[in-house]
Amino acid sequence: MNFSKAALMIHRRLHLFVLAFLALPVALDSQAADQAEQKQPQVFGYRDFSVQAKIEEKFLVIPSARLAGQHLKTLTSEPHLAATPGDRKTADYVAAKFRTAGLETEIVPYRVLLNQPKEVRVEAFDPSGKQLMSGPTREHVQGDTFADDPRVVMPFNGSSASGDVTGEVVYANYGRLEDFDELARQHIDLHGKIVIVRYGSNFRGVKVYIAEKRGAAGVIIYSDPQDDGYYKGDPWPIGPWRPDNGVQRGSVQFLFKYPGDPQTPGTASTPDLPATSRISGDDNQPHIVSIPLSYADAAPILRALKGPGVPQGWQGALPFRYHLGSGGVHVHLVSHQDYQLRTIWDVIGKIKGTDDPDHWVIVGNHRDAWVFGAVDPSSGTASMLEAVHGVGALLRDGWRPRRTLLFCSWDAEEEGLIGSTEWAEQHARDLDHAVAYFNVDVGVSGPNFSAAAVPSLKQFIRDVSKAVPSPMDDTVFQEWRANRHNLNEHRQSNAPQQPGEEVPVNDLGSGSDFTPFLQHAGVPSVDISSGGPYGVYHSAFDNYAWFVQNADPHFNYLQQMARVLGLEAIRMADTDVLPYDYTAYAREISSYINAAKRKADDAGFSSIDFTPALAAVSRFATAADRIRRLQDAPPADVAQLNSALRQAESALLSPEGLPNRPWYKHTIFAPGEFTGYAAVVIPGVNEALDAKDSGRASQQLSVLTQALDRSTQILENAH
Numbered sequence: 001m002n003f004s005k006a007a008l009m010i011h012r013r014l015h016l017f018v019l020a021f022l023a024l025p026v027a028l029d030s031q032a033a034d035q036a037e038q039k040q041p042q043v044f045g046y047r048d049f050s051v052q053a054k055i056e057e058k059f060l061v062i063p064s065a066r067l068a069g070q071h072l073k074t075l076t077s078e079p080h081l082a083a084t085p086g087d088r089k090t091a092d093y094v095a096a097k098f099r100t101a102g103l104e105t106e107i108v109p110y111r112v113l114l115n116q117p118k119e120v121r122v123e124a125f126d127p128s129g130k131q132l133m134s135g136p137t138r139e140h141v142q143g144d145t146f147a148d149d150p151r152v153v154m155p156f157n158g159s160s161a162s163g164d165v166t167g168e169v170v171y172a173n174y175g176r177l178e179d180f181d182e183l184a185r186q187h188i189d190l191h192g193k194i195v196i197v198r199y200g201s202n203f204r205g206v207k208v209y210i211a212e213k214r215g216a217a218g219v220i221i222y223s224d225p226q227d228d229g230y231y232k233g234d235p236w237p238i239g240p241w242r243p244d245n246g247v248q249r250g251s252v253q254f255l256f257k258y259p260g261d262p263q264t265p266g267t268a269s270t271p272d273l274p275a276t277s278r279i280s281g282d283d284n285q286p287h288i289v290s291i292p293l294s295y296a297d298a299a300p301i302l303r304a305l306k307g308p309g310v311p312q313g314w315q316g317a318l319p320f321r322y323h324l325g326s327g328g329v330h331v332h333l334v335s336h337q338d339y340q341l342r343t344i345w346d347v348i349g350k351i352k353g354t355d356d357p358d359h360w361v362i363v364g365n366h367r368d369a370w371v372f373g374a375v376d377p378s379s380g381t382a383s384m385l386e387a388v389h390g391v392g393a394l395l396r397d398g399w400r401p402r403r404t405l406l407f408c409s410w411d412a413e414e415e416g417l418i419g420s421t422e423w424a425e426q427h428a429r430d431l432d433h434a435v436a437y438f439n440v441d442v443g444v445s446g447p448n449f450s451a452a453a454v455p456s457l458k459q460f461i462r463d464v465s466k467a468v469p470s471p472m473d474d475t476v477f478q479e480w481r482a483n484r485h486n487l488n489e490h491r492q493s494n495a496p497q498q499p500g501e502e503v504p505v506n507d508l509g510s511g512s513d514f515t516p517f518l519q520h521a522g523v524p525s526v527d528i529s530s531g532g533p534y535g536v537y538h539s540a541f542d543n544y545a546w547f548v549q550n551a552d553p554h555f556n557y558l559q560q561m562a563r564v565l566g567l568e569a570i571r572m573a574d575t576d577v578l579p580y581d582y583t584a585y586a587r588e589i590s591s592y593i594n595a596a597k598r599k600a601d602d603a604g605f606s607s608i609d610f611t612p613a614l615a616a617v618s619r620f621a622t623a624a625d626r627i628r629r630l631q632d633a634p635p636a637d638v639a640q641l642n643s644a645l646r647q648a649e650s651a652l653l654s655p656e657g658l659p660n661r662p663w664y665k666h667t668i669f670a671p672g673e674f675t676g677y678a679a680v681v682i683p684g685v686n687e688a689l690d691a692k693d694s695g696r697a698s699q700q701l702s703v704l705t706q707a708l709d710r711s712t713q714i715l716e717n718a719h
């Protein structure tokens with residue numbers, strides 16, 4: 001949408017507000033007053049939205065598509081891998097924009113363990129010793145000069161081990177738990193083997209984690225054309241999909257154990273942190289080599305594999321029949337990784353709140369990229385900068401938020417959510433009463449809006465999306481609802497679909513910076529994205545030329561995301577009563593427990609007693625209904641009510657954390673140990689059931705019951 005259309009829409013809405021107001025003074029009898037009240041826009045959390053409505057209208061006209069496009073162009077003008085000079089330049093750029101907008105701004109350094117590649121090599125040989133391939137081949141397509149930049153880092157995995165190994169090759173499909181189990185069923189031993197898996201379905205670190213557990217000596221992770229290449233559509237530079245030599249870099253950290261600097265879980269890696277405060281970090285990084293590969297390089301290996309044919313569903317889109325392997329195709333992997341403590345830079349911009357300065361509303365987006373990162377994450381950064389531009393205009397107008405607003409540009413997200421995790425660990429106490437964390441990462445790869453959120457904020461993000469115009473001449477919400485079937489594979493979960501929802505909001509698993517906020521610190525969080533066909537993820541082709549051709553030629557969706565992000569922040573910062581919907585939360589938790597009970601019944605676990613947990617969630621639901629009535633008719637002094645609303649979320653954290661991964665403290669949401677991106681709901685219980693451990697399932701049900709009881713009590717005592 002162009003500027004004038006947006007302004008027109010905003011004008012129309014403002015007009016309605018004004019009409020509602022004019023009606024009030026002439027309403028002489030109570031019936032007319034009721035009617036007037038019905039016309040008055042009601043926004044959950046506000047006693048009277050009229051002042052805020054004007055602030056929001058003012059904000060919405062400021063974010064500019066043209067300026068967002070300029071930010072994107074500047075941010076993607078050179079590669080900006082974490083801890084490199086290019087990264088530092090983007091930090092300075094973001095800091096300058098924050099300062100111009102009037103934010104109190106600082107660049108916050110951390111010293112963290114990061115690997116950069118010195119040598120990465122893959123060679124394959126057939127049983128006779130004839131060489132089949134040698135790679136990785138440099139990424140290149142005709143006409144894309146960005147990808148030819150000598151500063152493009154060679155394909156590698158963050159957190160990969162160094163090593164020089166040779167072994168026979170076995171194909172393991174997506175490298176899911178069930179894929180490795182299928183190989184075991186077929187008596188294919190993985191000890192000393194090189195496992196070749198394709199990208200997709202789960203987080204790449206999970207693939208390497210399971211391969212290592214099963215005895216593999218190394219892993220090749222390649223991009224099959226079925227998943228994001230020519231099988232989906234035309235490859236870049238004709239279309240948006242992955243060309244034959246495009247490689248997906250990425251971290252293989254075991255982030256489902258804990259994210260951040262591998263050597264400092266729970267502690268911030270400040271520059272002055274003594275070496276004695278570091279641990280080895282062995283527990284959250286693989287000990288075997290893993291190397292990412294394009295399908296141009298993987299095809300000769302896969303084609304040469306013999307042995308059993310693949311099971312149903314394992315065949316990819318390369319033009320030959322896939323086999324599991326055996327009988328002599330060997331691969332030689334060389335990976336020399338330079339591990340060092342390196343300096344990274346978060347940029348933090350602050351606007352102090354007038355009424356509740358200690359209650360933070362945090363907006364965050366990472367800034368580092370594997371290469372140019374036009375979509376991931378620079379589209380998010382460009383949107384955040386235009387949101388900040390809009391907030392700056394409000395500041396110049398004299399507006400100040402009631403609660404403190406923080407805009408955060410995280411570094412080293414790609415290596416394992418490092419900048420956000422270190423900062424969150426440093427500010428753990430402050431986060432106890434932070435009221436929301438709003439994330440954007442892969443901001444724009446196309447027109448399909450989607451969101452993931454904690455259940456208490458699902459209606460909040462729907463409501464915000466109703467107030468923002470879309471480039472299609474209606475609202476973001478209307479477009480979202482119309483296109484809701486375009487799923488984002490990283491954001492699915494095992495949560496049952498809730499009946500009667502206007503539009504589904506996904507659950508938060510992991511793979512981006514909301515993780516330390518929600519799952520470690522208990523800050524209610526939302527993640528937004530505007531998606532489309534995107535086959536160049538983490539390759540040198542995710543660059544400005546690709547973005548302009550495929551994602552958002554006129555930057556209208558960058559503008560849209562700036563508006564949504566800014567509105568989330570402004571609306572949350574100024575609410576009278578925190579707009580958390582605990583009724584929805586209760587409904588979801590109840591459905592999770594019932595689904596787990598069915599799973600236990602189906603598995604024949606008659607010893608597990610779900611009665612106390614079901615009773616606890618039913619009490620939680622009653623308390624949620626009561627607090628909703630309080631939120632809708634709040635007392636004059638809302639301080640205690642707001643504090644209770646916030647603490648009810650923290651009460652869902654368990655002090656001891658999840659079994660075998662104590663850093664993850666949330667009893668309702670975690671990244672799955674065997675999924676990584678997708679959320680596992682009531683993770684303690686569900687993962688015990690999946691592991692067929694009925695004793696642990698019972699114990700985790702009681703942890704969940706206690707968490708619900710704590711939260712219920714806080715809601716019941718609110719006044």
Ligand SMILES: [Zn+2]
Pocket residue numbers: 366376377413441442
């Ligand atoms: Zn990202």
